Amino acid sequence: MRPLRFLSRQIGYDLRSGLLFRPALLIAALAALALVGPSLEVRLAPEASAWLATEPGAAQVVLSTVAGSMMTVVSVVYSILLVALSLASMQFSTRILAGMMRDRVSQNTLGLFVGTFVYCLLLLRAVHGDPTPFVPGVSLTFALVLALASLGGLVFFIHHIIRSIQANHLVERIATETEAVIDAVFPERLGPGEAPAEHPVPEPPPGAVPVRAVASGYVQLIDVDSLRAVASQGYTIHVVRGMGSFAVEGIPLALVAPAPPPHVLAAIHAGFDLGPVRTMQQDAEFGVRQIVDIALKAISPAVNDPSTAATCIDHLTRLLVRVAGRRTPVVTPVVAPVVAPVVAPVVVTGGVYVPTVTHADLVDLSFEQLRQYGRADMAVALRLLRALGDVASVTTQPHCLARIEQHARLIEAAARAAFPEEDCDELARRRAVVARYTAADRPAGAPPA
Numbered sequence: 001m002r003p004l005r006f007l008s009r010q011i012g013y014d015l016r017s018g019l020l021f022r023p024a025l026l027i028a029a030l031a032a033l034a035l036v037g038p039s040l041e042v043r044l045a046p047e048a049s050a051w052l053a054t055e056p057g058a059a060q061v062v063l064s065t066v067a068g069s070m071m072t073v074v075s076v077v078y079s080i081l082l083v084a085l086s087l088a089s090m091q092f093s094t095r096i097l098a099g100m101m102r103d104r105v106s107q108n109t110l111g112l113f114v115g116t117f118v119y120c121l122l123l124l125r126a127v128h129g130d131p132t133p134f135v136p137g138v139s140l141t142f143a144l145v146l147a148l149a150s151l152g153g154l155v156f157f158i159h160h161i162i163r164s165i166q167a168n169h170l171v172e173r174i175a176t177e178t179e180a181v182i183d184a185v186f187p188e189r190l191g192p193g194e195a196p197a198e199h200p201v202p203e204p205p206p207g208a209v210p211v212r213a214v215a216s217g218y219v220q221l222i223d224v225d226s227l228r229a230v231a232s233q234g235y236t237i238h239v240v241r242g243m244g245s246f247a248v249e250g251i252p253l254a255l256v257a258p259a260p261p262p263h264v265l266a267a268i269h270a271g272f273d274l275g276p277v278r279t280m281q282q283d284a285e286f287g288v289r290q291i292v293d294i295a296l297k298a299i300s301p302a303v304n305d306p307s308t309a310a311t312c313i314d315h316l317t318r319l320l321v322r323v324a325g326r327r328t329p330v331v332t333p334v335v336a337p338v339v340a341p342v343v344a345p346v347v348v349t350g351g352v353y354v355p356t357v358t359h360a361d362l363v364d365l366s367f368e369q370l371r372q373y374g375r376a377d378m379a380v381a382l383r384l385l386r387a388l389g390d391v392a393s394v395t396t397q398p399h400c401l402a403r404i405e406q407h408a409r410l411i412e413a414a415a416r417a418a419f420p421e422e423d424c425d426e427l428a429r430r431r432a433v434v435a436r437y438t439a440a441d442r443p444a445g446a447p448p449a
Contacts, residue, residue: 006223010273013281017102019110026111027118030146034122038136045138052137056129059140063120063127066147070117073154077113081106084161091303092170093293098277099174103164109157116146167298167308171291175315177280178287179322185284185356186326190396202353204238209259210252217274219245219253221281224354226271231351235260237268242355244283247274284323285357288365291316299374306379309370313380316366317387323359324394360400363391367407375414378423384411385430392437405438
């Protein structure tokens with residue numbers, strides 16, 4: 001049985017990520033208003049209702065016209081949205097579709113249009129001419145207000161869609177979402193000149209029992225608090241499949257020692273949420289992966305758009321600089337069986353060891369494929385070297401600086417092999433900047449010589 005807090009977080013994210021929940025709320029609210037509004041205005045504001053009222057026949061024509069036009073507009077909106085999603089997926093990456101479906105402007109616009117249609121349709125029931133003519137004037141006026149709001153919403157929606165599928169705005173949105181995940185995963189900032197400690201990863205204790213996946217999918221969420229509650233009973237839990245990893249049915253999600261009873265295994269398994277896609281709930285790597293995919297598509301021979309790739313590299317730099325100033329979360333174990341040292345590549349909460357991404361991992365994810373596929377593009381190579389220099393300037397971890405130096409060396413070697421020496425002057429200058437920041441004799445946190 002999953003904890004209510006964990007279950008509500010899963011359901012809330014799923015509802016926010018679709019095109020149904022928010023529009024359904026708006027539709028339900030407008031439908032309720034259409035049902036109770038006429039009786040309320042007769043009871044609370046009869047003078048205003050009578051003053052705003054018109055002939056029943058004219059009111060029916062107005063409501064019918066607005067309702068019919070809303071269905072036409074809805075079809076146009078869905079067509080625009082589907083075309084925008086198709087173009088974005090082909091030009092950038094299919095992984096960005098989930099973020100575009102979470103867009104609140106699209107959700108609110110659809111809810112407004114369909115809600116206006118439902119409101120006018122239900123309000124028609126309250127308008128009648130026999131035996132006593134009745135027109136709810138306030139409700140009818142509100143229908144006209146909704147029609148005008150829908151017209152303005154259509155114009156704004158088209159503007160928003162055109163803006164949102166531009167590369168700069170799209171990458172900006174993904175980077176902003178990733179920054180929020182980074183702040184949640186790495187909440188503590190490093191002090192001035194402080195370098196994160198590096199330690200060996202602890203091994204699971206001998207005889208640990210596997211907690212196996214009952215279905216295949218990506219790890220979307222891990223409830224560390226519930227795992228810690230289990231560990232407080234005297235267990236050590238080593239999570240095998242970290243955030244964003246793909247778990248195949250039957251393989252271990254975690255290892256637990258000593259051997260627990262079935263109900264404890266079930267409680268540990270309930271702390272994992274698996275799904276068909278990766279999500280941005282706790283997965284900082286997924287945000288970086290999306291930006292890298294857009295950059296790779298941009299430098300492919302079919303697209304050949306190095307400017308978009310440069311934009312992606314700029315935002316990758318922004319994210320890596322943000323991570324460089326954060327301390328990898330480390331909590332001292334509180335469960336007696338846990339005796340292994342706490343290490344940088346894991347988050348330890350009680351007797352729970354959960355793999356987490358490190359700064360060096362994100363550096364490799366950001367630059368490895370880009371330098372491999374962009375070796376024949378000098379503009380990409382120059383932007384990569386500048387990005388590496390910016391990241392190195394704020395990095396204090398020796399292992400990460402070594403990875404930055406390696407990427408810079410390989411970028412320079414590939415570019416010099418593809419271009420004549422005359423084209424490599426700026427390349428050499430930017431490579432020298434990276435070398436000064438990654439020099440082995442540079443004290444941690446010190447500026448370059």
